[in-house]
Amino acid sequence: MLAAIFVLTVLVATYSLFHLYQRHTAKPKGPVSVISNIKPIDKSFRWDTTEPEKIRPFVNKKDFRPNMGIKNLAAQPEQWLLIEDTYREVTTKKRDITSSNVDKTIQINDSPRSQLAAREYYDSCINFFLMRYPQYFVKKGNQVYNKINDDYVPASSAGEDPMALYLALARTMEEDVVVFLKDDPNDHEMEYTLRSGITGFPSGFDPSDNHDKVISEIHDVVPQYKERLKLSMGRFFNRLQPSDLWVRFNWTIQTHNQHYNLRLNHGHEGESIEEIKFEDIDFENGCFLRCERQVLTRLPKSGANIMTVRTYLTPISKIKQEGLADELCRAIDALPTDLGFYKRRPAWGTAVKQYLNL
Template sequence: MGIETVDRNDLLLFDQTYSERLSLRESLLRQHFDDIVGITNESDGRVRLAVQELYDYLFETYLPVRYPSIFKACEDKHSSGAMLQNLVTRQTLPMTMTDSTPLHVALKAIAQNVDEDFFILLPRKQGDSNEDFYVLEAYAACFPSGFQPKDKVGKKLADIHGPVPGYKEKLQKSMDRFFARLEPGRYVKRVNWGLTVDEELYSNFDKSAPAFEGKLKKLSLEDLDLNKTFLRCERQTLHRLPGSGAIVFGFHTYLYPVQDIKAEGSGEDLARAIDGLENGSVREMFTYKNGEKWADAVREYLRS
């Protein structure tokens, strides 16, 4: 799984793209709100507790302490509760959720202020078994990479990863065990990567189906639009909320132009990584990531 422990202070990272990315998030929320925010059941007490716990942790506990130059506690004469000001956007929001705050409003506020996508999973009992399985109960995701989150909400972890080659055979049991053992206060991360030649940050569609159906057009170097060709990396984090027991998946997406990678002298390194993806132990992963479409053209460019 490639998981490593991460310091709590590095759970969320902010950089110089923050303002620009928040503007993009705001635009996407206006256009695609029902795709970006999802909840299984607004009236489910366990789901409410999990969303409230994440909201309060972010806006009351974590962000104003970790990033005081961006988030500052403030007073609002129109509100009786503590407020938080985003010093970049100049917007204010409650530091904590109330019992009457709709969950979709809370998740929207998270998406508007944190350049991170969040998926909240809760444990459920499996029949008479003592083992739990985890279900995606709520999310706020502006930058999905080739899947539709609303099609995943309400599904078990194993079903969410169903299309991922090798997951059931090589990862499912270890992931289930890891989830069961993850204690509150421990934060972990992993990195996922792929190449994109024609996508935006918001890629809310099933990009693997055409590959497995043999419907992809293989690109030549002449076909490759270098201005749209990026190394897409996801920094994925996991932690457990102590009150609800929910697992929170956090995804921060980075796009690196392949032209910059080559100019910096790392073109051969990326080309070898593509070789490894194609010739790895799970060959279908190359197909899943649309490698047949872009691999030869990108490698030719990187090695030219």
């Protein structure tokens, strides 16, 4: 009898231990997001002394035709969203632009999936800032206190209006975002559609025109898109996983100082572009290398693909000081004619090269 009780006790204990072990070691359900577990930045980090990343995509570039140009960033997920010494100025600018141009800059489709994706994006960003920059973002009840901007935003998307959440993000981060979903995730032939976005800094297009459009329609204006990009982009978006993080850069030159621009930066079909005279350009304060740092991943719950877009405006005079004048002249000349027209090279090309060669 004693032996039977002993065996039963051992069996029950083993069974309970096994379940306890399983509970603690079982993998979380669903795909794990690369941006869900982030190391805090070094305690010595100061936002106002952190120089912006030097994005110079034209340096040593061999082929200037449009291409995917994606690089793997999954080993450095903490590089998803950046805080640099431009933070206060740029987020303030974005707050003002988005709040006074809501219809142009913020769109959210009202289907439940799109709303879920918008909420998931909000939570991912806020949790990222809490994990990565604990010295600047602090949870206080159901709010997060942003010490840099002396501002409060909701700690969670629960119960909040998605539009208010996107406006809160627009004043909290320099990055813009596009969020895109496929109506039938199992249909490999089907394209992704832009279902929401925060575009405080459009580079010469109206973001509201792209809302609810598929990727190929949005890229219709991009030279060589059909021949060189469409197929690879379709495959890329189908395969993108929450564990992936990819980065790509683009560049152009603009002869004004605006972050928010709905038309000026592009050449449009049929347009005859007038050359700008050298003396009409302010090379110290009104001529910039404009680069975008675009980072792509997939959100695990909604299955939405997202691309964050961080805009850098660097004075052309700085590029010259860095000793990159020859390299930039080479790049300007190397752009294929159609892409050059798209970037308005006929307007600024000659004058900018003249300045760089001085």
